Amino acid sequence: MSHTESPALANHLMDTVLPVRPAMVDRGSGIRMKPGMVEDVIASGTAMAMVISQRKALVTAEGLWFGDATALWAALKESDAGAAAIYLGTTLMSSSLPEGTPVLLFTTTEPPAAGTATIPSDVQWAGFREVAATLDAMDTALFIEASAISNWHATHTHCPQCGSPTEVEAGGWVRRCPKDNSEHYPRTDPAIIVTVVGPDGRLLLGGGGPVDAKNYSTLAGFVEPGESLEQAVVREIGEEVGVRVTACQYLGSQSWPFPASLMLGFTATTDDTVARPDGVEVTRARWFSRDELQEAVLSGEITISTRLSIARSLIEHWYGGVIEDLQP
Ligand SMILES: [Zn+2]
Numbered sequence: 001m002s003h004t005e006s007p008a009l010a011n012h013l014m015d016t017v018l019p020v021r022p023a024m025v026d027r028g029s030g031i032r033m034k035p036g037m038v039e040d041v042i043a044s045g046t047a048m049a050m051v052i053s054q055r056k057a058l059v060t061a062e063g064l065w066f067g068d069a070t071a072l073w074a075a076l077k078e079s080d081a082g083a084a085a086i087y088l089g090t091t092l093m094s095s096s097l098p099e100g101t102p103v104l105l106f107t108t109t110e111p112p113a114a115g116t117a118t119i120p121s122d123v124q125w126a127g128f129r130e131v132a133a134t135l136d137a138m139d140t141a142l143f144i145e146a147s148a149i150s151n152w153h154a155t156h157t158h159c160p161q162c163g164s165p166t167e168v169e170a171g172g173w174v175r176r177c178p179k180d181n182s183e184h185y186p187r188t189d190p191a192i193i194v195t196v197v198g199p200d201g202r203l204l205l206g207g208g209g210p211v212d213a214k215n216y217s218t219l220a221g222f223v224e225p226g227e228s229l230e231q232a233v234v235r236e237i238g239e240e241v242g243v244r245v246t247a248c249q250y251l252g253s254q255s256w257p258f259p260a261s262l263m264l265g266f267t268a269t270t271d272d273t274v275a276r277p278d279g280v281e282v283t284r285a286r287w288f289s290r291d292e293l294q295e296a297v298l299s300g301e302i303t304i305s306t307r308l309s310i311a312r313s314l315i316e317h318w319y320g321g322v323i324e325d326l327q328p
Contacts, residue, residue, distance in 0.1 A: 018252030024141035025089030032171030086172025095138035148257030242276035254310035
């Protein structure tokens with residue numbers, strides 16, 4: 001804030017964006033460059049590790065399961081030669097792990113059974129969506145980071161230039177081709193997700209699948225190469241519902257690595273009052289006033305995105321508060 005801005009203006013500006021969620025771990029992008037860094041962390045006896053296999057993590061009833069990295073790695077390597085270790089970072093606050101704990105991700109090609117090796121019998125395998133509602137901020141952040149990096153490794157095993165198998169470096173954050181020495185970094189696919197607001201202040205929501213389905217959400221789409229975020233907003237909204245966006249504002253983002261998306265949240269305005277779904281990606285679209293939306297949700301007429309997603313944050317940003325859900 002510059003000293004010429006009034007406090008009232010500064011508050012107003014801060015109110016217009018989604019809250020920033022602080023990082024939960026220090027990713028140590030400097031220290032992880034050191035060759036053999038992961039092996040050193042494993043040997044240190046201070047690190048804890050989570051396990052992901054085939055997009056599922058080991059969880060307990062309370063959240064992510066973490067094992068002693070030294071013992072767990074020895075057991076995993078014995079049962080799975082393809083097991084890999086990735087440095088996720090050091091915790092910046094206390095959760096089920098103390099602050100300052102180095103955390104590793106172990107990935108395996110075949111999920112080891114609970115009750116074997118050093119994995120207790122009361123843990124189980126679960127995907128992010130199955131357990132997300134029960135995870136605290138630390139476990140959510142680690143599950144998201146671990147999903148993003150493990151999905152990248154699983155699908156980028158070979159050099160895109162020459163086809164040779166690549167080798168993992170930098171704590172699991174770089175793959176290098178031994179043949180042509182090219183370095184390859186984890187990829188993230190930007191996607192825009194948008195609340196479209198009409199000239200009367202009403203919100204446009206849409207959905208795919210069966211025309212009479214009940215779920216409504218914000219419109220979204222991937223950014224294409226050579227396109228700005230704003231151009232992607234205008235293009236996607238035009239394509240999906242035939243509405244011409246006249247202005248848009250960035251509100252915040254959410255990592256959504258299933259498999260590799262970064263959702264960039266916008267609110268856009270239009271002078272149009274008629275939406276024409278393309279019938280392919282979007283099969284139904286509807287304008288809502290604030291009262292209409294709350295009423296439709298409470299009556300069970302429609303459902304909207306859950307609190308896990310940035311879609312809900314964007315909708316509630318437009319709404320100006322919390323939208324009550326229908327209690328089952
Ligand atoms: Zn190569």
